[in-house]
Structure formats: C-alpha cells, structure tokens
Amino acid sequence: MPRFLKERKNGLVLAGLMFAQAVLLSFQIPLGEEASYIERAAFAVFAPIQHGIRSALRGGGDFLGRYLYLRRVEEKNRRYRDELFRLRQENALLRNSLERLEDREAADAFLNRLDRAFVLADVIGVDALQPFKSIVINRGTRHGVRLQMPVVDARGRLVGRIIAPIDSGEATVQLITDNLSAVSVRGLEHPVSGILSGDPASGRAWMIYVPASDESLVENEALATTGFDRVFPPGLPAGTIVSIGTDGSLFKKIAVQPAFDFRDLEIVAVLTGPSGGRE
C-alpha cells in the first residue's frame, strides 16, 4: 500500500463510509416511505435473529420468572373467570341482537367468519429510534399476514396496520401514533368524521380535518374507525378525545389519546379475514 494511503488510512475509511451512507441516503429520499432493497435485506437478516432470541428466551424459560408468574396465576385466573363470564354474557347479547337483525344462518356465518379472521402475534421489537412509530411482530406472509392488514391489541383496540418491510416470519406494524399514519374515525356519541394522525413525539394522535365550526364533538368522547379508508374495518376503538382547540385555521385541533396502551403491547392480533385488510 502506498505510504500516502497508509498514513491516511483512518481518514479514508471514515470518508468512504460517510460517502457510502450519503449515497445510500440520496437513494432513499426519492423513495419516500417505501422500504429500499437494502432496508428489506437488513430486515430479512436481523428480524429472524431477534425472533430467535425472543423464542430462545421463551423456550428456555426463567425459573424465577415462572415462580413469580405462578404466584400471580391464581389472581389472574379469578379475573379471567369473571371476564369470561362477562364476555359470554356479551356474546349472548350480541347473538340475540344479530338474530333480531338477520336470520339464523346469516348470523352464524358472520360469527364463524369472525372466529377465523385474525392471527395472534407477539411483539418482538419496537422501532429502534422512534418507539411510537412502528413495532415488529413474529408473524409474516407464511401465516397469512399481508400488507395493509389492520392490527388490534388483546382487547380489540386499534393498534395500526401492516406495512413494508414484511418477511415470511416477521412483519412491521405502523402504529396509529406514527405521524404518517391516517385512519378515518368518528365520534361514538356524535357522528363527526375526521382523520386520526399520530404524533410520535408524544405517543398521542391528532384528529384532523374536523371543521372549526363543528361544535358537536366533546372532550372524553370515544372515537372508533369508520371503515371509509377501506383499510380498517368500522367500529374498532381508536382513542379518546383529550382536548379540543382551535388555532385560527379552518379546522379544529383535537388531541386524542390512543385506545391501545403502548406499555401493554405484548400480544396483538392481525385481522386477516374479510373484515380486515383489502384482500
């Protein structure tokens, strides 16, 4: 190696790396939100590793954790028994309502379809830099997960949708708290529609495009999806209005607390059936 290069090896390595990444950035920017080939490749390599780490830890087990877990099981069981009872009652009420609305066959078909319409997934990672933007789950195309499928938490509250990159065993979920997310929602008490867009800085969201002249929405009002966006099925709990203000523009400034709890996001359900996704 020439002496000139040897003396400046470190600087050249840095310059080379910075240049390569600057080129990489310049390739990224025109793509916008679409995942690049390099990003997809990196995701394909590292997501299964992360998946493996979590699976190994789960498989190996933690005896102390299991002991503590068992101590909590009894209390949880009691809570679940109560919840099961309540859900059975709710289910019975819903079946009654459906039977009133439709004939028996149609109601059964509807309920059977709901049973098969989701895939349960564990959250195996969060966005490394912006936790409120996206998460990674341990289900992918092999399990029937496709782009744009809605994702809900264990209580059926809206979490987000499947976006690229997606792999055979892992997928990325764009949270509704991402600023690039847009969900059509409306108030449960007052049927005023708007778009729910996230605020990753605070982990909350904004309901936008509600005219400033509209006075019907109130604080603490629950919001649910409308289904107008043809991505999310109607009726999913999306959030609660925290505050309503104006900023002099044509639209109101409505802050929304998402219905799902980010700290409690361990298991999610991807709605794969006819009620979820576009496929």
Next chain:
Amino acid sequence: MRNWIDGALAAAAAFLAFSLLRPLSASADLVVDVFSVAVLVFGTHKGEAPGAVFGAACGLIVDAFSLGVFGLAGLSLTLGGFLAGYVSRKINIQPFFRMFAFFAVLAAGTFAGWAGLSALIGRSPLPWSGGLLLLRPAVSASAAAMINLGIRRWKARRER
C-alpha cells in the same frame, strides 16, 4: 481478524441487549441507546477505523428496525465510533469522571447528529416523551463508562 471477531461479538451483545430491553420496560428504548453505547466503547478500545466500521454496521441494524430514511443512524454512529477512537488516543480518559465526561460529550454529539439529520432529512418529530429522550445521552454515557471500566478491570486482571 481479531477486530472483526470482537466487532461481531460486540454487535451481537448490543443486539441481544436491544431485544431484551423492550420486555424489561417500554421506556428503556428511549433512555438507553444500546448501539450507541456499544459503538462508543468499541471505538475507544479499537481505534478510529474499526470504530467507524462498527458504527456503520450498528447503524445498519438500527435503521433496519426503524421507519423513515435508511442510513440516518448509520451516519451519526459512524462518526461517533470514529471520534471515540480518535479522541480517546489524544486525551487521557483513565480517571472515571473524565471517562464519563468523554462518553457524555460523544453520546450527546451522536444524539444531536441523529436528531439533526432526522429533522433535516427524515422530517419526523422526535419522541420526546415528556423530556425522557433527553436522558438518553447521560444514561448511555453512564452505561458506556461502566462497561469500559469493567473491560479495563477485566483486562488488567487477565494480564496479572
């Protein structure tokens, strides 16, 4: 060759820590940047060129798990790894508090670089979470200083 093996092990350790942080606490992701810690410690021990390469590799992993423009974390971590290697050879960072201050400045610089690039290129608001994010450089620096101290003691014991 030794540097590559150490780098792979350090990246694996950082990746393991990153995967384990989330189950421990949802806020842990915000206050500790494990990859930044790994890059600063690695750069300090191995020098500027291996530090920069390791920073670029860690940046690739971080960006793979982040929405937005791919390569933002890579740039700041590459620079962080290089500076950790370069500056640690120019000044004495043996005393613990000086070492902590050194890591704090570098962690803050890496954080500022990432935040600046995110604002400039990513055009994405940062997850401040009521100021929790501002703890990241200090917590990362503390972690880096502790790890560095541990490695130094381990090396000293091995040489004895």
